[in-house]
Amino acid sequence: MDIYQFGLRPLLFSVLKADAEWLHNRTLQVLEAADRSLSNPAVDRILSQFHQSLGLQDSRLEQSLWGLNFKNPVGLAAGFDKNGVAAGIWANFGFGFAELGTVTSQPQPGNPQPRLFRLSSDSAALNRMGFNNQGAAAMAARFEARSKRATRPWREIRPPSVAKSAADSVANFPFSIGINLGKSKVTPLEDAPADYLESFKLLKDWGDYFVVNISSPNTPGLRSLQDADRLSTILSVLQQENRGIKPILVKIAPDLEWEAIGSIIDLAKTYQLAGIIATNTTIRRDGLQTQILRETGKLISEESGGISGKPVRDRSTEVIRFIWEQTKGELPIVGVGGIFTADDAWEKIAAGASLIQVYTGWVYEGPWMVRRILEGLVKKLGEQGFNSISEAVGSGNIR
Numbered sequence: 001m002d003i004y005q006f007g008l009r010p011l012l013f014s015v016l017k018a019d020a021e022w023l024h025n026r027t028l029q030v031l032e033a034a035d036r037s038l039s040n041p042a043v044d045r046i047l048s049q050f051h052q053s054l055g056l057q058d059s060r061l062e063q064s065l066w067g068l069n070f071k072n073p074v075g076l077a078a079g080f081d082k083n084g085v086a087a088g089i090w091a092n093f094g095f096g097f098a099e100l101g102t103v104t105s106q107p108q109p110g111n112p113q114p115r116l117f118r119l120s121s122d123s124a125a126l127n128r129m130g131f132n133n134q135g136a137a138a139m140a141a142r143f144e145a146r147s148k149r150a151t152r153p154w155r156e157i158r159p160p161s162v163a164k165s166a167a168d169s170v171a172n173f174p175f176s177i178g179i180n181l182g183k184s185k186v187t188p189l190e191d192a193p194a195d196y197l198e199s200f201k202l203l204k205d206w207g208d209y210f211v212v213n214i215s216s217p218n219t220p221g222l223r224s225l226q227d228a229d230r231l232s233t234i235l236s237v238l239q240q241e242n243r244g245i246k247p248i249l250v251k252i253a254p255d256l257e258w259e260a261i262g263s264i265i266d267l268a269k270t271y272q273l274a275g276i277i278a279t280n281t282t283i284r285r286d287g288l289q290t291q292i293l294r295e296t297g298k299l300i301s302e303e304s305g306g307i308s309g310k311p312v313r314d315r316s317t318e319v320i321r322f323i324w325e326q327t328k329g330e331l332p333i334v335g336v337g338g339i340f341t342a343d344d345a346w347e348k349i350a351a352g353a354s355l356i357q358v359y360t361g362w363v364y365e366g367p368w369m370v371r372r373i374l375e376g377l378v379k380k381l382g383e384q385g386f387n388s389i390s391e392a393v394g395s396g397n398i399r
Helices: 003-015 020-035 041-054 136-149 189-203 222-226 228-242 258-270 310-327 342-351 360-365 369-384
Strands: 063-065 068-070 074-076 097-103 116-119 124-127 176-181 209-213 248-252 275-278 306-309 333-336 355-358
Touching: 003 360, 020 041, 020 116, 041 369, 068 176, 074 369, 097 136, 097 209, 124 310, 124 360, 136 189, 176 189, 189 209, 189 222, 189 228, 209 228, 222 228, 228 248, 228 258, 248 258, 258 275, 258 310, 275 310, 306 310, 306 360, 310 333, 310 342, 333 342, 342 355, 342 369, 355 360, 355 369, 360 369
Parallel strands: 074 097, 074 355, 097 176, 176 209, 209 248, 248 275, 275 333, 333 355
Antiparallel strands: 063 068, 116 124, 124 306
């Protein structure tokens, strides 16, 4: 029996009604403490048991993208570990990779609280966090300190053509780290390129791939950076600095019109982006069962912020399919939005996602969700006659 689903979650969510952000922060404190104690044999033993229980090793789930090896396609989405405090822990929860951030060049407190809410009847969350984080310099300093604590370098700088091996692992597991970059709230929109560039310069030696986040609804004007001209300027300065060394992706909103998504695809080709992450949270409120937000007493339609979880599932899959069809499957896609089960994950992979990410679903379903998804994907591969997960990518679009 899953003690999280049938015991811990009902206690925290329904009985104690624990505040979502408070609970999130307490969880990260525990994981950060464990991350700082990786050299402790007792901690290492517990984490190894977690890895065996919560993960699944199967060669059919492995694939190589951007010169990186992914042991499985399920990753932790950006937003959970904004400051990278538990970067060395996530592999132990079965994830094939983790995306840290969103991090900005300037440290910032984010929006006023309360700003994170569970919409349990919709299997969803509403957040208006506002990129609260300690800043790119603090993240870089944390990674540098980690590297010095390790018995061998935590991150080795290697040519992009050389795949990550077990020797390049985090916490002794082959594991890729992405870093999600956002714009500082104090930075004017016209100075956004320099703001993203500053963060990239500080962190480029530590991330395996980078994501340009121009799609959060919680920083004023940020989504306007999805406009082709503005995004072009950002990508241009980043790629001039990058010189093709690190994979750079862009994360888009589910609320874009098809024409706007098409323009971003064109920019991805022009600036040789490694891929697109589809999608961020939605600002739409239609179809929700939740009408009143318990914590504020206001109509959900009056509350600002982005909705994640099941309400965005179908739209994110539609966007994935559109990108795959427009690029003929040649541009890797990371699918995120409303993934709770193996069926949800398979739907996005069949639509064209090479990798998937979870956050809200993981909060609702608990730590054993990743293993259930991986077991389900292996079963799907067998049923469909595929030898590897990469063969299944986009298979639902072939008519």
